[in-house]
Amino acid sequence: MSQLSERPTNPVVGQEIPHEAAALHVTGRALYTDDLVGRTADVLHAWPVQAPHARATVTALRPEPAYAVDGVVRVLTAADVPGVNDAGVKHDEPLFPTEVMYVGHAVCWVLGETLEAARLGAAAVEVDYDVHPAIVTVREAIAAEAFQGAQPRLERGDVADGLARSAHVVSGEIEFAGQEHFYLETHCSLALVDENGQIFAQSSTQHPSETQEIIAHVLGVPSNEVTVQCLRMGGGFGGKEMQPHGLAAIAALGSTLTGRPVRLRLNRTQDITMTGKRHGFHAEWRVGFDDEGRLQALDATLTADGGWSLDLSEPVLARALCHIDNAYWIPDVRVNGRIARTNKTSQTAFRGFGGPQGMLVIEDILGRCAPLLGLDPAELRRRNFYVDGQSTPYGQTVRHPERLATAWDTVVATGELPRRRAEIEAFNASHEDTKRALAITPVKFGISFNLTAFNQAGALVHVYKDGSVLINHGGTEMGQGLHTKMLQVAATTLGVPLHRVRLAPTRTDKVPNTSATAASSGADLNGGAVKNACEQIRERLAQVAGGSLGVHPGDVRFDDGTVHTLGAAGEQIAWDDLVELAYFQRVQLWAAGFYRTEGLHWDSSRMQGSPFKYFAYGVAATEVEVDGFTGAYRTLRVDIVHDVGDSLSPLVDIGQIEGGFVQGAGWLTLEDLRWDESDGATRGRLATQSASTYKLPSFSEMPEVFNVSLLEHAHEEGAVYGSKAVGEPPLMLAFSVREALRQAAAAFGPEGTSVDLASPATPEAVYWAVESARGQHADDRVPEHAASAGMTLGDDAPAPEQPSGDAPRMRPDSEQVSAGVTAGAGR
């Protein structure tokens, strides 16, 4: 047990407590950024002018007619930008563009006394466009060789050798969709200027420091003139890691120009049409298995649909490459990655950050190949698990692979899989029009930012004279329970009751230079920093207590508001009294904490190293029922065992697992982004741009039986109080839903049927899979969206397309960090 991971007696971490703001949530008292508008005087409202073309040049922009609209105060254009006209860190995202790159691209913004005035003003702005041809699909981009950014390659061994020694070689292709974040709270910023000309921006942002930096560079001022605060977010999921910056900069710019507070809140349609989403991917692959179904080689080319600018596409792609192995040992690997440039929103971070896309490829391969190998898919998966001593294709040793096996065996046992499989077999034999299936899939997910520099965090902890404690840290709260965990960490480290600790909103003037609350790392990093700050205070207080109690400071213990010496009959002093005593002895009662994750290294140009502190593991088994008439399905039962280390906060962690699973199931089955791919005037328009057309899971998608438990004996030495990150990994447990649907569709056909299933597996897609299994449909009838691409077996299996020799590599970390005006856009 390490100093970082060891828990004292009676720790507050590990207690099952509700979200720290639950009482505020349920009573409507919890404040989000837009709730502050009514509490702020003289607010102006912003509304964008959105371009109707996927690709065009703005040849003229006439704001004058907007000023004729009653209540319009100001039209913001590129001419107003005193600093850098860019919303990102890559300098490829003009804040006020002259080149329209996607339908809905905002070309200017109107400020009005009311939202209605701003809306009408925006409608009055006249814009002339010179329209150009656009690339909408990833296949079009591949054909046109329209790529952007690096084209990394992850390679180990010799793929040709591996394929040559394989008994079975299969190749195939798949294209799968992205996902809209659909955080319930859309993007919002409220900016104002104080008496000194300093900007105070409240923003719904996962990355306040970068929001601050972008505001500063747009305004052409140093960072110390800008403060960003995030009270909380109504959901983030990665969608507020990069996307808030430009919007906050617009609000800040408007505020500096008018001297009034400016509110910029996107409505749902604006949010969906303007901001980035999970990347859809295209993948070509060739895989080899030995006679027993053991993976020998994988050769794959992954193309991420990056949208119009880079944003976080490079690190997303890197994580996809680093997760194509998921839980499986593959001796010879070659994976090429590239990023298509399409005229769509600039795709960005989304829970899993490329990991889900990489893992989908291998899980799809195994699901499709199992029947060809004559193996049960569960057996095929289990047989290929990593074992002790093996390492990933990027060279990191897989630590604790036995935990995956334990989780798997536990799910098999507690989920009563053998009995239920027999029941399913009997059910299917007696039901012609309805079939059930049960699939079990694993998750192995690397924890830490791929880009090593981001693995640092800060905290600021105050102990006031009355013994009450106030903590600040660099992480943001988006519902994931980070603040709850941080309160528990502080109470544990200081040995005080939880109610003595309060947490103040995240602000860049309290803790500077923070990393995004992302990569599941919030609790690991900020927890380390909070713990460090608390330990500094505790050590100082131990000196005071030791003196007062007449013992060595090392023999002082802090426990539930009492400070005592070792031993049952030891002397003790109340926390409050000790704090007061320390104050009068002029002992510093606050501290700044810092944490850096030790032991990480990563060479992004070679795609080799040990970028992850540890792996989070999980296993899910899902049973579904498919209606053969319609393809509609229900999720009957889900059993999950997931590894969160020693949980900091079990109720929070269970919530993350369940919520992540359902969100993943939404991505894989229901959520259906449809872009207009026609050649008509609306080409490139997102057809699903509202809640009525883009459907996320509702109560009807909740598994009817949902059993989630935490892996036991899961202590993690490398993280705060033995815990593990939990935000992203559970999303990928949802592959069990997709694989169960595949197997249920196959059950409509003869034994050994291999089924290609589109993603998302909507009822329509499942229906076509069922028809395919029945051997009844003519391929030409199946619409392109509902079909999965085919597969080839044996020696004829084609190799995936290989990038040209001069394809750009990922730049090394050091260059990425020093590039541009800020250290951003890594991960």
Place this chain on the structure above:
Amino acid sequence: MASSTTAPTPSVTVNGERFGLDDVPAWTTALDLIRSRGLTGAKEGCAEGECGACSILVARPDIGTGGTGGTPEGTTWTAVNACLVPAASLDGQEVVTAEGLGTPSQLHPVQRELAVRGGSQCGYCTPGFACSMAAEYYRPGRCSGAAGHEEAPTATESELGAAHEHGPNGFDLHALSGNLCRCTGYRPIRDAAYALGEPSESDVLAARRGQPAPAAVATRVSGPSGGYARAADLADVFALMAEHPGAVLVAGSTDWGVEVNLRGVRAPQVIGIDRVEELRGLEVGDASIEIGAALTLSEVESRLAGRVPLLGQVFPQFASRLIRNGATIGGNLGTGSPIGDLPPALLALEAGVVLASPRGEREVPLADYFTGYRQTVRAADEVIRAVRVPVPLASISAFHKIAKRRFDDISSVAVGFAVTVEDGTVRRARIGLGGVAATPIRARATEAALEGRAWTKEVVREAAAVMRREGTPLDDHRASAVYRSTMLGTALLKLHTQHATQEEVGA
């Protein structure tokens, strides 16, 4: 009904506090109003009634369960989407928001269960969930698990997994079908709902149910950006229509609110008709059942109490409870949408549309009512007063909705079946289709292929092939044309599979 002695200043009572409405533009939603007065618990998540983050409670007349008439004496706390309801339409009404249910130190039972069970993560959807859940908490007769919102016959019940959608405390999960949560995966919210007990003796909102709901007020709000007028009675509707040609008639505002919010439509005049008594009758006669056009679908569902099994199958699949608490049959027909869920069912039921005007009343068969995309035979001076469903009903009826999501989605294809099988022969077949043409249509070729023939798998297969060719479906983001066509055929096959016993009876 309303008296003409309207308070001079329109106002709504929210959590016991009066908010004036006279300086509010007519298109302002209830959500914007209450948020502007500092009650920011209700949120805008989608502005089209899909997410429920804006759910609030409104005191509505209690129409009881299973009754077909009578004077309401009590109050039902009814959850609605505040983002869709015009603020002016709440003149004289009582509203409770999440802030009014409880405080952090004195949580309401639904709030307590949500909080301690992990029912909130980011918390943004939570106040809306609390209100929707509170409405079901206070639903009369909930614990008995009886009546009210029971679903259609058992054949579809197992299919809908209905057994999993009611708690041991009688809580109907459909009460939350219009609320979306992106964080939790719903399990803890369900557990919170199913853990609720009965309201205590001292619960003021429970006690409020024993008193009459506020009467409707003959509201007149007008300003430079348009006016809102609530009609006192049918004559007042006609007078207002004559006074404001082109005025928009609005009942639950579940469609109009979307126009206002998402498409920025601003009407010079809106006429509220949702509390007009002449439009709110429900009469069970010997030849037909007449259903008032301005009854909410929740009211129709409750008052029909399963008398029309086909409609009983539609209601749980029609949008969400939040929407059904506002939406009306008149509205669903009035918009003329080709993808409304009621027309296919009403077409199968051979319903007639009763159109009223100062010139008198006429009944038009629904099959003749639609004339084109969002166009109908309704004249400019006419109001949909009711629909009439002829009785006796067919022996077999079913509503098949094909959509991506089982709760609260718009149909790709909707099919209403009303088939009478006697002695193994199809005596009568009426099939209504939605989503396959510019208007809802009857599947007349399929009906002809069935009628007079044996109710056998072979005949049904032949008829299914005919049915696949009905209509002219399109490709769109909901479904492909070929899937839509295919689903028409499989719907008939599925119907037969589920009702094959009729074949045995006759054989």
